[in-house]
Amino acid sequence: MPQRNVPLRKHKDEKERATRDGFGDALLSLGESDPRVIVLCADLAESTRTLAFKEKYPDRYIEVGVAEQNLAALASGFAAMGKVPFVASYAAFSPGRNYEQIRTTIALNRQKVIIAGMHAGISVGPDGATHQMLEDLGLMCMLPNMTVINPADALEARKATLAAAMHDGPVYLRFSRETSPNVTTERTPFVLGKANLLLDAAKPDVAIVATGTLVSQALIAAKALANDFAVTVLNVHTLKPLDIPGILKQAERAGAVVTVEEHQLRGGFGSAVAQCLGTFAPMPLELVGVSDRFGQSGTPSELLTEYGLSAAYIAAAARKAYHRKRDA
Amino acid sequence: MSVTDAQVLRIETMAAKIRASIIEMLVAAGSGHTAGPLGMADVFAAFYFHILNHNPKKPEWKDRDRLVLSNGHIVPVRYATMAHAGYFPVKELLTLRKFGSRLQGHPERTRLPGLETTSGPLGSGLSQAAGMAYAARMDNQKMRVYCFMSDGEQDAGNIWEAAMFVGANRLSNLTAIIDRNNIQINGMTESVMPLEPLRSKYQAFGWHVLDVDGHNIEAICDAVDEAKAIYEKPTVIIAHTIPGKGVSEIEFDYRWHGKPPSAQEAAVFLRELRSLRGKVRGEHE
Numbered sequence A: 001m002p003q004r005n006v007p008l009r010k011h012k013d014e015k016e017r018a019t020r021d022g023f024g025d026a027l028l029s030l031g032e033s034d035p036r037v038i039v040l041c042a043d044l045a046e047s048t049r050t051l052a053f054k055e056k057y058p059d060r061y062i063e064v065g066v067a068e069q070n071l072a073a074l075a076s077g078f079a080a081m082g083k084v085p086f087v088a089s090y091a092a093f094s095p096g097r098n099y100e101q102i103r104t105t106i107a108l109n110r111q112k113v114i115i116a117g118m119h120a121g122i123s124v125g126p127d128g129a130t131h132q133m134l135e136d137l138g139l140m141c142m143l144p145n146m147t148v149i150n151p152a153d154a155l156e157a158r159k160a161t162l163a164a165a166m167h168d169g170p171v172y173l174r175f176s177r178e179t180s181p182n183v184t185t186e187r188t189p190f191v192l193g194k195a196n197l198l199l200d201a202a203k204p205d206v207a208i209v210a211t212g213t214l215v216s217q218a219l220i221a222a223k224a225l226a227n228d229f230a231v232t233v234l235n236v237h238t239l240k241p242l243d244i245p246g247i248l249k250q251a252e253r254a255g256a257v258v259t260v261e262e263h264q265l266r267g268g269f270g271s272a273v274a275q276c277l278g279t280f281a282p283m284p285l286e287l288v289g290v291s292d293r294f295g296q297s298g299t300p301s302e303l304l305t306e307y308g309l310s311a312a313y314i315a316a317a318a319r320k321a322y323h324r325k326r327d328a
Numbered sequence B: 001m002s003v004t005d006a007q008v009l010r011i012e013t014m015a016a017k018i019r020a021s022i023i024e025m026l027v028a029a030g031s032g033h034t035a036g037p038l039g040m041a042d043v044f045a046a047f048y049f050h051i052l053n054h055n056p057k058k059p060e061w062k063d064r065d066r067l068v069l070s071n072g073h074i075v076p077v078r079y080a081t082m083a084h085a086g087y088f089p090v091k092e093l094l095t096l097r098k099f100g101s102r103l104q105g106h107p108e109r110t111r112l113p114g115l116e117t118t119s120g121p122l123g124s125g126l127s128q129a130a131g132m133a134y135a136a137r138m139d140n141q142k143m144r145v146y147c148f149m150s151d152g153e154q155d156a157g158n159i160w161e162a163a164m165f166v167g168a169n170r171l172s173n174l175t176a177i178i179d180r181n182n183i184q185i186n187g188m189t190e191s192v193m194p195l196e197p198l199r200s201k202y203q204a205f206g207w208h209v210l211d212v213d214g215h216n217i218e219a220i221c222d223a224v225d226e227a228k229a230i231y232e233k234p235t236v237i238i239a240h241t242i243p244g245k246g247v248s249e250i251e252f253d254y255r256w257h258g259k260p261p262s263a264q265e266a267a268v269f270l271r272e273l274r275s276l277r278g279k280v281r282g283e284h285e
């Protein structure tokens, strides 16, 4: 069954970008529009896409060195004085290394700090398990006061970053290293906490609810299933607060659900959806995600296949959910 | 003198082979770190071919010296050195960073015997080495613990928590080696986050501090001998190295921290490395 991941068709003058690039774009416009915005970085300016901000606004870029615990707690101090700090590092180190500092000095302390976790997920590739953060969404969703956003493409990443700057409270933004196809357009609305239906069907049989750059794989899977049964695809960019009404609506229309995430299944997005369906509308549910394993070196596409995250596996999960519903 | 001229020559020859392997494996991988591994080739060669009490055929031998690599991103130099020392076939080096390889992009203890620990996220090696050294002392084990760290990594608070612990507990069976190559990702260490005076920082934490030329095999071996002779304190050896050592285009350039050479560049670099054999020593005489 494993099949190569087919990229979505690109518009002719649109080059594929990574969600971290959308973050970099947004930082530049925020630098212009909001003098309170500052960026703190831990020796990773280029790969976190904060370099352009550093060059344009050197006085508002603060280098902290390889010190993520300091990074988080410093930002809390800056926020206390009315700055709007963005902290950028790899998700493996922030929140991976500095979780307690985030928990106490940012979340419990309710300081408006925006934490940008880069190189999240297995698609980081050859760097291997140490750098493939698969637990960040769970960690951050568990924190009271925290808002958690996982954009699906570079365009959405830019909008999410702008929305985070406007939001009253701490925010975690998750970004990928690899480029991914656009699944949204400039005009797609971005409302914090409100999922977007990307693919509708008159009489849906299965609802795929996906988050992050794997939304593109969910759309490919939906296409592959088009002749078999009707599928909808919901893009859940905000994991916290979770759009429970939006998810329930699509779930109840279809009567069977598949969740998709580039994250551990335990404690991640699928768990949150399962909690929601189990509470309000029990129905057949299949979860696509990483099943209690660490990552490893490989190309992104090899790893999406090895860990069962590619379109082929999403389609297989949808078939299973469909049959479970039919046989019930 | 702890090391003979013949031994030094052999170690230098191994270092040259290790450098060539590093270039070859990075090209095959298509990603990875170049400057740090090349810079530490002499130190690694001195350890695996002279200093360490180890057995490549019995990587889990209980009484072996432990070498903890804290700055996991330079692991290509460790893989190359281990292969040349006989831990695994040299041709396996070309699987670096590939799917299914034991040679992960950052070292994983559970995949390759002899690595001692898993690293990549910086700053936690010295704590682990301290745990090993303390445990060895509790059990009267004579093996020694070595911890290799980078200079950029000295930014991390965890290093200083460990440095304080090691100093307070006088873990003289632990010797730390810092790759003082003056670069990290965003630029020179002294512009990103100044470390100097590094020597007095460690002294203040209760350490004996030695500065050595990290490309002078004899000096490296002598420094370790001195560390072994000191029982009152732990020793840190600040190894002054040239990032990218051996390839003039890479030397001193922080932009080579995390990118591999292309196949074309590699051909040129390998020629330069091979012509340097035997000359490495002359520079430091």
Ligand SMILES: Cc1ncc(C[n+]2csc(CCOP(=O)(O)OP(=O)(O)O)c2C)c(N)n1
Residues within 6 Å of the ligand: A042, A043, A044, A066, A067, A068, A093, A097, B035, B036, B037, B071, B073, B074, B120, B121, B122, B123, B150, B151, B152, B153, B181, B182, B183, B184, B185, B243, B257
């Ligand atoms: C905790 C942590 N934060 C950030 C990184 C990303 N990172 C990898 S290497 C590096 C630079 C460290 O400087 P150094 O080790 O001196 O680099 P080198 O001399 O090898 O070029 C950074 C920031 C990391 N690996 N771990």
Ligand SMILES: [Mg+2]
Residues within 6 Å of the ligand: B150, B151, B152, B179, B180, B181, B182, B183, B184
């Ligand atoms: Mg360095």
